[in-house]
Amino acid sequence: MKVLAVTGYKPFEIGIFKQDDKALVYIKKTIEKRLISLIDEGLEWVLISGQLGAELWTAEVAYMLREEYPELKVAVITPFYDQEKKWKEPNQELYEAVLAQADYEASLTHRPYESPLQFKQKNQFFIQKSDALMLLYDPETEGSPKYMLDAAEKRREKDGYPIYFITMDDLRATVEEEDSRYNM
Numbered sequence: 001m002k003v004l005a006v007t008g009y010k011p012f013e014i015g016i017f018k019q020d021d022k023a024l025v026y027i028k029k030t031i032e033k034r035l036i037s038l039i040d041e042g043l044e045w046v047l048i049s050g051q052l053g054a055e056l057w058t059a060e061v062a063y064m065l066r067e068e069y070p071e072l073k074v075a076v077i078t079p080f081y082d083q084e085k086k087w088k089e090p091n092q093e094l095y096e097a098v099l100a101q102a103d104y105e106a107s108l109t110h111r112p113y114e115s116p117l118q119f120k121q122k123n124q125f126f127i128q129k130s131d132a133l134m135l136l137y138d139p140e141t142e143g144s145p146k147y148m149l150d151a152a153e154k155r156r157e158k159d160g161y162p163i164y165f166i167t168m169d170d171l172r173a174t175v176e177e178e179d180s181r182y183n184m
Contacts, residue, residue, distance in 0.1 A: 001131040001162070003045040004038060005148075008054025008136025008166070013143040016053075019090060024057065027136065030166050030174040031061045034134060039069050047130055049122055050076045050083060050098065052091055054136035054145075059098045073103040079122035080113045123151045132162035141168070
């Protein structure tokens with residue numbers, strides 16, 4: 001696998017409202033462990049659309065991992081121009097910081113937002129252009145990642161497209177591991 005598409009919950013979908021929320025330490029640690037195992041299997045590119053939450057957190061983790069894995073690259077392909085335009089300033093700053101470090105940046109439709117069809121096109125493009133999908137998502141608790149998952153499941157039926165989940169159970173396991181490490 002060379003290209004991994006990544007998506008997942010937006011912050012508000014999992015109750016995160018600040019960029020310094022302690023839960024992010026565990027979320028990013030879980031993402032880091034998963035990315036390292038995929039890098040060891042040949043991962044070269046992380047593909048995100050720049051959405052708040054799981055996608056930007058994954059980019060931040062990937063940039064941190066570059067110290068040890070300089071060959072890891074990040075592509076940010078947005079569904080439309082100026083997706084961050086209506087976001088709060090701290091979110092815009094995080095987004096700009098992620099874009100500034102990206103190895104590749106583009107907009108899929110080369111236009112500002114026009115319709116939900118742009119998101120559907122983005123999902124189809126990501127599934128078509130990647131070798132696997134990783135989601136910070138628990139199918140038991142639906143949210144916005146459901147639409148990309150639906151596209152991925154259709155492809156999986158055709159050719160066995162791999163889908164990797166980071167679920168709430170994975171996050172709990174990371175919390176327990178990290179807590180036991182510091183409580184010895």
